[in-house]
Amino acid sequence: MAILLRGRSRCHLCNAVIEAEDEAQLFPPALFATDSAFGRLNDSAVHRQCLDARPDGDLALQILDEYLRDL
Secondary structure, three states, X not given: OOOOOOOOOEOOOOOOEOOOOOOEEEOOOOOOOOOOOOHHHOOOXXXXXXXXXXXXXXXXXXXXXXXXXXX
């Protein structure tokens, strides 16, 4: 899973720092194909708000949930 250092790590979607009060979502490495629309989310932390704003954000969370369920 990605490492999140609140106040230092940057969101891979908006590039702003993820602060202590921000909701964040972390993704493990190699979850998505590198050439897919989600490839940049591999091994990343993002603001949950940024992910929710994407039209395909729910799909990314669904793929993550399936991955975690299969562990």
